[in-house]
Amino acid sequence: MKRFTELKILSIIIGVFILCYFLPIEWLKSSGRIESAMWEALYLVRWYAQEHVILCLIPAFFIAGAVAVFISQAAVMKYLGPQANKATAYGVASVSGTLLAVCSCTILPLFAGIYRMGAGLGPACAFLYSGPAVNILAIVLTGAVLGPHMGLARAIGAVVFAVVIGLVMQFIFRKDDQERIDAAAMPESEVSRPLWQNALYFGSMVGILVFANWGSSGESSGLWATIYASKWYLTSFFSIMLAVILVRWFGVSKMKMLLIAVAVLATALLWPDYPLVPFVIGVIGLSLLTTLDRSETDELRDWSANSWDFAKKIMPLLFFGVLIAGALLGRPDNEGLIPSSWVAGLVGGNSIQANLFASVVGAFMYFATLTEVPILQGLIGAGMGNGPALALLLAGPALSLPNMLVINSVMGIKKTATFVTLVVIMATISGMIYGHFFP
Numbered sequence: 001m002k003r004f005t006e007l008k009i010l011s012i013i014i015g016v017f018i019l020c021y022f023l024p025i026e027w028l029k030s031s032g033r034i035e036s037a038m039w040e041a042l043y044l045v046r047w048y049a050q051e052h053v054i055l056c057l058i059p060a061f062f063i064a065g066a067v068a069v070f071i072s073q074a075a076v077m078k079y080l081g082p083q084a085n086k087a088t089a090y091g092v093a094s095v096s097g098t099l100l101a102v103c104s105c106t107i108l109p110l111f112a113g114i115y116r117m118g119a120g121l122g123p124a125c126a127f128l129y130s131g132p133a134v135n136i137l138a139i140v141l142t143g144a145v146l147g148p149h150m151g152l153a154r155a156i157g158a159v160v161f162a163v164v165i166g167l168v169m170q171f172i173f174r175k176d177d178q179e180r181i182d183a184a185a186m187p188e189s190e191v192s193r194p195l196w197q198n199a200l201y202f203g204s205m206v207g208i209l210v211f212a213n214w215g216s217s218g219e220s221s222g223l224w225a226t227i228y229a230s231k232w233y234l235t236s237f238f239s240i241m242l243a244v245i246l247v248r249w250f251g252v253s254k255m256k257m258l259l260i261a262v263a264v265l266a267t268a269l270l271w272p273d274y275p276l277v278p279f280v281i282g283v284i285g286l287s288l289l290t291t292l293d294r295s296e297t298d299e300l301r302d303w304s305a306n307s308w309d310f311a312k313k314i315m316p317l318l319f320f321g322v323l324i325a326g327a328l329l330g331r332p333d334n335e336g337l338i339p340s341s342w343v344a345g346l347v348g349g350n351s352i353q354a355n356l357f358a359s360v361v362g363a364f365m366y367f368a369t370l371t372e373v374p375i376l377q378g379l380i381g382a383g384m385g386n387g388p389a390l391a392l393l394l395a396g397p398a399l400s401l402p403n404m405l406v407i408n409s410v411m412g413i414k415k416t417a418t419f420v421t422l423v424v425i426m427a428t429i430s431g432m433i434y435g436h437f438f439p
Contacts, residue, residue: 037327037337044326044366045319054276056106057315058283059209064113065307066205069299070198071117080119080127082170082177093126094162095134105318105366106213107131108406109310115410121177122170125419128407130162133398142373142393146380149438150390157394157430165422173415193249201245207238212279232275239264239282250300252289260285314406321402325366347379347388350435352428358388359427362396363420364404372396387435395427 080089111128119127134155143151170177211227211234219225227234243261246252263285268278290304330336347358367375376389399420408416 033335033337036335037330040330040334040336041323041326043334044330045322048319048322048366052105053315054280054283055212056209057109057311057318059205059212060106060109061307061311061314062286062303063202063205063209064109064310065303065305066202067110067113067117068306069302070201080114080123082120082122082174084120084123089120089123090126090163090166093123093166094130094159105400105402105406106209108314108318108403108410112310112314112406112410120170121173121180121411121415122166124166125169126162126166128419129165129398129423130158131398133158133161133394138373138397146373146376146389150386150393153390153430153434153438154393157390158398161394161398161423161426161430164426165419168422169415169419172418176415197245197249200241201249204238204242204245208235208242211235211238235279246289246300252300256289260289313409317405317409318402321400321405322366325364325401328364345383347384347392350385350387350432350439352432354385354388355391355428355431355435356424358384358392358431359395359424362392362394362427363399363424364401365396366400366402367396385435386438387431387433389431390434391427391431394430395423399423 078084079092107128110131111124114127115121115124139151139155139158142154211231214228214231214234216225216228240261243257247254247257260282264278264282267281268275271277287304290300290307326336328336328338330338347354347361372393376384376392379392380386380389404416404420407419411419
């Protein structure tokens, strides 16, 4: 182990030295790349803060905290543990993305929650991949914009990836995972409320997360367009549902909840074009209710404490990762240090190099939900092959540099490196197969 650590340190030193030795300072200075990269990093961080923190991450943190408090370890072990029925565990984990329209960063608190509660490494990794990858709206949009074959290939590939990656991760690290489960073993907690009540409680929070982040499909009519037009009404419905549940089953004061509801309604009426304002008021109200709870069971304060624990561990890594990703790759239609012409020139045709490069770039680049489709449309127009396009679709939404930093903090570097490598390899192979039949 010590020798491995020393070799790792030596490898990092050598890598940094080579980078410094061949650093193209003159080219970077003359092209203005460094200044552009700095601005792109800041623009991406601002965009991420505006579009994803309040609507995506905060609800995800609350759900993850609730998993830690209100779902017993025995229940997680029964359905997602190493000894659970494989068909049930991987079946549930691999199709979870059809319910969660989330990106590679929003899935992290949920993954960390079930992993901490004792879920097996395999099902947890299947859930980690499928959450952002098996997004039904993104798959439909892919088929509509890039063709039905591409949409179908993405759907099949994402589900198969989730299962295969989970099984391989469970096999490789089966000994470590069993030791983790044994070390975390604890007596089953007493069930304070029936399963159907917990199901409605979690369902209300998932409904808020899904519909608050429902993206436009670009269509003016149809089911997806109707849902998008009604997204804030649906979000309000699930918010009211959560409020009623907290009052009826969790002992929250009716008067306190009514005051928060009045504040949310007032801001919604005052600023109807800014739905983020009442959403923030609701988040602040829920945070105060759970933090200052004075009930006998302390359930709500435990919920708040666990949610905050996830937030303070994950948020700094995410923002650091977004900064680096913005500096290197920029935003759509805006370049960072790496010119987009290099990317487009390296992903033409269907060679193993083109597919591998597309997989690696997709794995490190940050894609918000649905943004990968217009980005790919532009790359295909610039000469990208169909095979590399699918490879990027399968690797990109499920991974990103910020995502990797957080996964490393949860699972460790060996498991993270293996997970990322599996995604890249499988995306590369899938791209080559697809590119062969649909050149």
